[in-house]
Amino acid sequence: MKLAFPAAPPVSLPIRGSNERFPVHRIYCVGRNYNDHVKEMGGVVGRDPPFFFMKPADALVADGRFPYPFKSLDVHHEIECVVALGPGAAIFGHAVGLDMTRRDLQAEAKKLARPWETAKGFDASAPVSEIVPSTEHLARGAISLDVNGSRRQTGDISDMIWSIPEIVAALASYFELRAGDVIFTGTPSGVGPVQRGDRLHGVIAGLGVLDVEVV
Ligand code: MN
Secondary structure (H helix, E strand, C coil), X not given: CCCCCCCCCCCEXXXXXXCCEEECCCEEEEEXXXXXXHHHCCCCCCCCCCEEEEECHHHXXXXXXXXXXXXXXXXXXXXXXXXXXXXXXXXXXEEEEECCEEHHHHHHHHHHCCCCHHHHCCCCCEEECCEEECCCCCCCCEEEEEECCEEEEEEEHHHECCCHXXXXXXXXXXXXXXXXXXXXXXXXXXXXXXXXXXXXXXEECCCEEEEEEEX
């Protein structure tokens, strides 16, 4: 097969303790998966079925730099646990991720019943740490985000409305999950704006950290 022009380079993520990299297929994201975040966004607390959106695979950035995007004056951090799937859609590992969001564009999209791509799927909208290999799903662990040394978001993986196995099962009812898929599993409360020069420090206790500078 001869390509008309060079293909975009494949997206991959570092794996802790390995010289190999994790080849990314798709990025799925879960909305509203912690009740305290549902409340802060003005939603109704409950256990409605999970809903999903996507980001393009090349929105992942693992170099610790988040370029402030165009066309928004209100870009928010959402610290999240990220699940990486391997062959057979089995758990391959986890990572610390940020579901960066143009909140002003998302609010407008919600109001007009329009899609979320410009709010959620923009370039570099998915900063992520190395993947920590594990065959068991993560069920608990404190998750937090500091901005310039001040605590902004706190929660615990055990607070998720839909657990990781439940999210994987629900997603699999809509999509054929493949090795290389990564899933952002939702954010606890405390989301808020970032500015150029901010330093974001995300932690999932017992798993890992993610350090990102807004540039
Ligand atoms: Mn999110």
